[in-house]
Amino acid sequence: MSQNWWKYAGLFLLLGAVVILSQGGCGSSGGDDNEDGDSGPLFPGYSGNLTTTGGVIYDGGNMDWGSDIAVDSTITASPVVYVLGAAFASPTGNGDAVISKFNSSGDITAAARFNGTGGTALAVNQNGVYMTGQRPSPSAYVTAKYDLNLNLITSTALAGDASARAMALDNSGNVYVIGSDGTINAYNYKIVKYDADLVQQGSPVIYDSGYNDEGSGIAVDNSGNIFVTGMKISGTGYSIVTLKYNSSLVLQNTVEYSTNVYYSTSYGLYPRIAVDKNSGSVYVSGTILGTAGPGDPFRDILLIKYDASLNQVATAIYADGLEGTNLAVDASGNVYVNGNYYNGVVQDAWLVVKYNSSLVYQSYFTDKSATNSMDEPGGIALDSAGNVYLSGITAPTYVSGDWSNFNIRAKRFPPMGP
Numbered sequence: 001m002s003q004n005w006w007k008y009a010g011l012f013l014l015l016g017a018v019v020i021l022s023q024g025g026c027g028s029s030g031g032d033d034n035e036d037g038d039s040g041p042l043f044p045g046y047s048g049n050l051t052t053t054g055g056v057i058y059d060g061g062n063m064d065w066g067s068d069i070a071v072d073s074t075i076t077a078s079p080v081v082y083v084l085g086a087a088f089a090s091p092t093g094n095g096d097a098v099i100s101k102f103n104s105s106g107d108i109t110a111a112a113r114f115n116g117t118g119g120t121a122l123a124v125n126q127n128g129v130y131m132t133g134q135r136p137s138p139s140a141y142v143t144a145k146y147d148l149n150l151n152l153i154t155s156t157a158l159a160g161d162a163s164a165r166a167m168a169l170d171n172s173g174n175v176y177v178i179g180s181d182g183t184i185n186a187y188n189y190k191i192v193k194y195d196a197d198l199v200q201q202g203s204p205v206i207y208d209s210g211y212n213d214e215g216s217g218i219a220v221d222n223s224g225n226i227f228v229t230g231m232k233i234s235g236t237g238y239s240i241v242t243l244k245y246n247s248s249l250v251l252q253n254t255v256e257y258s259t260n261v262y263y264s265t266s267y268g269l270y271p272r273i274a275v276d277k278n279s280g281s282v283y284v285s286g287t288i289l290g291t292a293g294p295g296d297p298f299r300d301i302l303l304i305k306y307d308a309s310l311n312q313v314a315t316a317i318y319a320d321g322l323e324g325t326n327l328a329v330d331a332s333g334n335v336y337v338n339g340n341y342y343n344g345v346v347q348d349a350w351l352v353v354k355y356n357s358s359l360v361y362q363s364y365f366t367d368k369s370a371t372n373s374m375d376e377p378g379g380i381a382l383d384s385a386g387n388v389y390l391s392g393i394t395a396p397t398y399v400s401g402d403w404s405n406f407n408i409r410a411k412r413f414p415p416m417g418p
C-alpha cells in the first residue's frame with residue numbers, strides 16, 4: 001500500500017516552467033501562520049479532522065504530499081488511523097516524512113517527522129508503525145519503525161536508487177519493501193525483507209525482464225507468499241508485470257498484462273497490488289489508454305483479478321477515472337480502487353470505485369476538499385466496519401506552480417453501497 005510523490009517529479013518541472021513565465025509580482029509567501037512562541041497549536045500545520053467535510057489537512061509551509069494511509073486493524077471497536085506524507089522545504093530538496101495518528105473521532109493524537117526521506121508507504125501491526133520512503137541523497141530506501149504512539153524505535157537505509165514505493169507486512173511480522181534499482185532506463189525490481197526489528201533478511205531480490213522494470217506494489221498472503229507488481233517499459237510499449245514469490249522469496253509465477261497499458265514519465269502511473277487474504281485472489285490496479293471519453297489523453301482505471309497462481313480471472317475498466325492509484329480489499333472480498341476522477345465536468349477529484357470479488361461494478365464516490373481545489377489521490381485503507389479512508393494531496397486554492405499550496409489531506413468516508 002503506497003503512493004509516491006516521486007511520480008510527479010516531471011510534473012513539477014512542467015509547472016515550474018509555467019510559473020517562471022507567469023510570475024506577476026505577487027508577494028504571497030505561502031507560509032502558514034503558526035506562532036513561534038509557546039502559545040502555538042499542539043500540532044502545528046494541521047487543521048480539520050478526518051470526519052469533517054474538507055478532511056484533515058497538513059500544511060508544512062511549502063510543498064506537502066499525502067502518500068499513504070493505514071488502519072490499525074487490531075483495534076476493531078474504535079479504529080486508529082495513521083497518515084503518511086512528505087513535506088518539502090523546496091520543490092527540489094529531500095522531503096521529510098510526516099506521519100500522523102488519528103483516534104476514532106478523527107482527531108490527531110500524535111505526529112512524527114523523519115528528516116531527509118520523503119515518505120511513500122506506511123503499514124501498521126501490533127509491533128508498531130512502519131514507514132518507508134525515498135532518500136534522494138545519499139540515495140537509498142529508508143525504512144523506519146515507530147511505536148504505536150509514533151516514537152521512533154529504529155531505522156535502516158538500503159543504498160541504491162531512491163525509489164522505495166510500497167511496503168507490506170506478513171503474518172509473522174516481517175516487513176517487505178519494493179522499488180527499483182539499477183541504471184537509468186535499465187532498472188530492475190528490488191525487493192528487500194526485514195524482520196520486525198528492521199534487521200535485513202538476506203540479500204535483496206532482483207527481477208530483470210531485460211527491459212526497464214519499475215517495481216511499485218507488494219502484498220503478502222496468509223501463507224507468506226509475496227506478490228509484487230510494477231511497470232515494464234520496453235521502449236516499444238508498457239506492460240504490468242506481476243510476480244509471485246514463495247515465503248523463501250523463490251520466484252513461482254510471472255504474468256504480464258500489456259493491453260493498452262499507459263505510462264508517462266511525467267506522471268509515473270505505477271500499478272499497485274492487493275491480496276484477498278480469505279480467498280487468495282490477487283488484484284492489480286493500473287492505468288490504461290482509453291478509446292474515448294474525458295482525459296487528455298483518454299485514460300481509464302484498470303483493475304485485474306488473478307487467482308493465487310497468477311492466472312488472469314477477470315478485468316474491469318472504469319472510464320471516468322483518469323488513473324488507478326491504489327486499492328484495498330474488504331473482509332467480504334469487495335475491491336476498492338482509488339484514483340483521479342474526471343468526467344468532462346468534474347475534475348481533480350478523489351475517486352473510489354467499488355467492485356465485488358467478480359469485478360462487477362457496485363458503486364463509486366468522488367470528493368474534493370473545496371469547490372475549486374485540485375485533489376490528487378494517494379493511499380486507501382478500510383476498517384472492519386467498511387469505512388473508507390483516503391489520503392492524498394490537495395491544493396485548496398491551486399495556482400499553477402505555487403508549490404506551497406500543495407498540502408497533505410486525509411479523510412474518512414462512510415461504507416459504500418450496495
Ligand SMILES: [Ca+2]
Pocket residue numbers: 058059060061062063064403404405406407
Ligand atoms: Ca503546503
Ligand SMILES: [Ca+2]
Pocket residue numbers: 186187188189207208209210211212213
Ligand atoms: Ca530491467
